[in-house]
Amino acid sequence: MPQFDHAYYRRFYHDPKTRAASPAYARRQAEFIAASARYLELPVKRIIDVGCGVGRVLKGLGRAFPKATLRGIEYSDYLCERYGWQQGSVVTFQDKPFDLVVCNDVLGYLDDKQCSQAIDNLAALCRGMLFLGVITQEDLPVLDEERTDPDQYLRKRAWYRRRLRRHFTNIGGGLYLKKPAAVPVWALDQLDD
Numbered sequence: 001m002p003q004f005d006h007a008y009y010r011r012f013y014h015d016p017k018t019r020a021a022s023p024a025y026a027r028r029q030a031e032f033i034a035a036s037a038r039y040l041e042l043p044v045k046r047i048i049d050v051g052c053g054v055g056r057v058l059k060g061l062g063r064a065f066p067k068a069t070l071r072g073i074e075y076s077d078y079l080c081e082r083y084g085w086q087q088g089s090v091v092t093f094q095d096k097p098f099d100l101v102v103c104n105d106v107l108g109y110l111d112d113k114q115c116s117q118a119i120d121n122l123a124a125l126c127r128g129m130l131f132l133g134v135i136t137q138e139d140l141p142v143l144d145e146e147r148t149d150p151d152q153y154l155r156k157r158a159w160y161r162r163r164l165r166r167h168f169t170n171i172g173g174g175l176y177l178k179k180p181a182a183v184p185v186w187a188l189d190q191l192d193d
Helices: 006-014 023-039 056-064 077-083 112-125 137-142 157-164
Strands: 046-050 069-074 098-104 126-133 168-172 175-178
Touching: 023 056, 023 098, 023 126, 046 056, 046 112, 056 069, 056 098, 069 077, 098 112, 112 126, 112 157, 157 168
Parallel strands: 046 069, 046 098, 098 126
Antiparallel strands: 126 175, 168 175
């Protein structure tokens, strides 16, 4: 497991030459998630980002839903001290369910057992929609090795989908609705697994 310290976040978040995603990308991601929730008429009053990093997506969602309560959960002691996030793990953090749960680029750092537990825990934290980002083996041809942390477990897409479908309906773009869905989604808008 890597050290989630100042050097890690400088490389993968702040240095334009090596960062995994730009601040503009995080804004677009938040806009996409918010637009999807609005399109589905999903009420969003409570938002949690589990593994929120420096908080760019969470802050973008806060702008999109200014009346919503925001929670940033982060494993890194360094980020919790710097940004004031609540320290916690996607595997064990508990709270009452949220309307919108974000978990981006976290599950790849967990072994299979922890990752399965984390998916079950995300389901327990979610009562509406989950945005999940994780690199799979099928992504290898398009990964930029300079901007991707190699210290991750690269599982097959099917491994994740089997575990996610127990709790969620996949509606594409990294978005999943908690079963049973609180809002109607047409059959063709659901991805077949």
